[in-house]
Amino acid sequence: MTLLSNNKPLNKQLNKYAQWKYWVLVVTLIILFLSALPSWYGEDAALQLSSKKPTSLSSEQVYQLLNQAGIHTKRIDQQRQNTLVVLQQADQQTLAKNVLSQAFAEDVQVTLVLAPAAPNWLLNMGFAPIKLGLDLRGGVQFLLDVDLDLVFTNQALMVSDSVKQFVRQEHISAVMVRQGDGAEVNIEAAQPEARGKIRQFITQQYPLWQVVGRQDTLIVSLSESEQVKLTNLTVQQNLQIMRSRIEELGITEALVQRQGENRIRIELPGVQDPASAKNVIGATASLAFYPVLETGSVNAMVLKDEQGQPVYVARKPVLGGDHIVDARAAIGDFGMSKVNISLDTGGGKLMSDFSRDNIGKPMATAFSEYSRNEKGQAQQSTKIISVATIQSQLGSKFEITGAGTHQEAQQLALLLRAGSMTAPVTIVEERTIGPSLGAENIVNGFAALALGMAVTLLFMACWYRRLGWVANVALIANMVMLFGLLALIPGAVLTLPGIAGLVLTVGMAVDTNVLIFERIKDKLAEGRSFASAIDVGFDSAFSTIIDANFTTMITAVVLFSIGNGPIQGFALTLGLGLLTSMFTGIFASRAIINLVYGRETRRAIKV
């Protein structure tokens, strides 16, 4: 609370801003104006061609090819191994990609990109257009659910297996080992000594697991912190997998983001057909290699092969797909398709140890796919895709044959190359926004902004004649700053609700000026001179302005932290709009008023 006093130091001149304040104001406005400018020019659909070899990709050749297909290019820029083809029509992007990837096949990687249409001098200064959200650009959005239950169950399986083995080795009798829910194993043992031994074994071998005794039962569970860690690792791994898979799709500006505890949000701007993206994202395959046991073995897991014949394999795989470093489809002997696999060192060691002791024995390759049933539960279906006899000691490089046609082998190789899933991932939300609808949303949004702006400017000019134009200059400066900031802030995305936030900001931004002007009116009514009324008016409105804006800021922050994509866009423009409106409403309009009316000592003035 401020009690205003009018006995200011006499040597301080009324309504005078120091020169540096004007410099700050002008420099800020110029920088943000330049930053806002590229958005005015917009972006063109383009293709990025990166040659894998230092070749011979001539721009004339590209031009000819596209021209033949009826695709018009705006320009083709070449820089060493990278060629940027800017198209005239955005809807020809996918077509152009197909044409070029067919023509150059293996040698050139073609990716869909957007190229800013602004002049080069502007782009060279480091300014870029505002990034548009999916609802304005068109594209596909997926929300994936990473099922962690299976990860925990697998961890528990590992522990229960090793406890069983220990019990067998130590000849402890009357012990029952059962798996509980998630990461929990229940061990029932009648004898206290047996329980003691088992407890000791677990604390030694699995220090991250907690053992709680309840009567005859030991409950072994993964500690809370370890579960969180495991969750994070799994989701991180899946994020990485998704990123590399999407890279394979050739979309550079895709967004892959963790959302909440176990969700992954993927935005693919410019993608018009969700099906192809879904095939790659949605199919969550993993590969594991199992030793094949004799038919009828007791301790075996029975899996069906492609003909539906049962194959008996050991419960524990030799190694899982997470050891796979690279996988490529190739044509092997007799024209059979095959997949060449490279393993990391750890995987190579496991494979080499296993194969050394098992030469001449069969090894099965199991391919698991995850899907969701009607009840929304994750289901794992595993089938044996090949049973091959180990011919020699395998190292970190080996090959699998029998993955089907060459195309199927390629698909499998792509999935394996992108890494391997250790947790099933399912699509729980899917949104497609057609490119025409995106463009329509932009047009509508900006039409609303233009209308709202025009009406507000007109109203202010008519209502506060003498001071109205100051408010209007402040409002325009506010919009320039807001657009400049949106383009400048990394990660800021403009969405349709975001435009709604801009429109609201226009209506609310004048509030700062209105509050000040009303105070000035009051002070004039008290009989002050215009200059003095300005000085006191600005001062007394200040705390009110802060109070009023602060609460809206609270809701903007809450919305931003809790909301998702489009809503975050709204919160962003709302919050930024408050900041810029305070800057222009208080600082910029004061600077102008000081210059123009600062020395005005008349009293009976109409505002």
Add this chain to the structure above:
Amino acid sequence: MNVKTINNSSQALGYLTKWRYASSLISIVFMLLSLTVIGVKGFNWGLDFTGGVVTEIQIDKRITASEIQPLINAAYQQEVSVISASEPGRWVLRYANIPDEAQRPQLHTVLAPLNSDISVLNSSIVGPQVGQELVEQGGLALLVAMLCIMGYLSFRFEWRLASGALFALVHDVVFVLAFFSLSQMEFNLTVLAAILAILGYSLNDSIIIADRVREQLVAKPQWNTTDINNLAVKSTFSRTMVTSGTTLLTVVALWVMGGAPLEGFSIAMFIGILTGTWSSISVGATLPEFLGLKAEHYLVVPLTDTP
């Protein structure tokens, strides 16, 4: 605007007292009615919250809903809602999701008998758990925002003044919710965002009046609270009208030009701003008076009474 003769003596403002009391009563009655409406009718939750599929298609303008409906109902084996969108030839289809991708009928094949080019403008599939989570998240957002605002208000203002602003806020939100319940317009994520924005804006007006009340209580300790309230409402009235006016104008611009996706948002904002203005000069300003706000609450220890 003329500034010639403004008679701000307490008698001249007396007429405002009656007006404020009457309008507060109206507000409270309407609020109770609103709560009843919400309780009885509930909401028409949008896809974001319920889960399911919404697809917007564009087909030949001559085709009517009665031609589309039976084809789709048969293919999806459920009652599909077919609603006309903003333009002729545009339809919004809404139905429960068929989880198995393989069994999901393709719209193009389903509508093939209509002999029309069909383009899918947008489509959203939301799983049931996602919707459930959004309901929880939305509720949480509303709650957290309310708590933060309450915290700020009680820090900045004396509790009696703060409770007036807070009551006005609840009033506005309830009113907007009641409108959506009564009209059965779709309640989706953008409407939720609008309601949160209303939280902020509704408070704007109340706070500006409260600020003035506080200032005048300090400046005119000999006045009684009723007169101070009248004075505060009167002296901020022109500001309230101008700001609400410009904001309403821009919201109308959004309503008119923004197209279907922003319709719910603009309507919610429009109502929110109207009731926000109303409540700030009626209940918002009157409640502190009934709670016994007095000058000494600010005068005794003016600088340290904020807890």
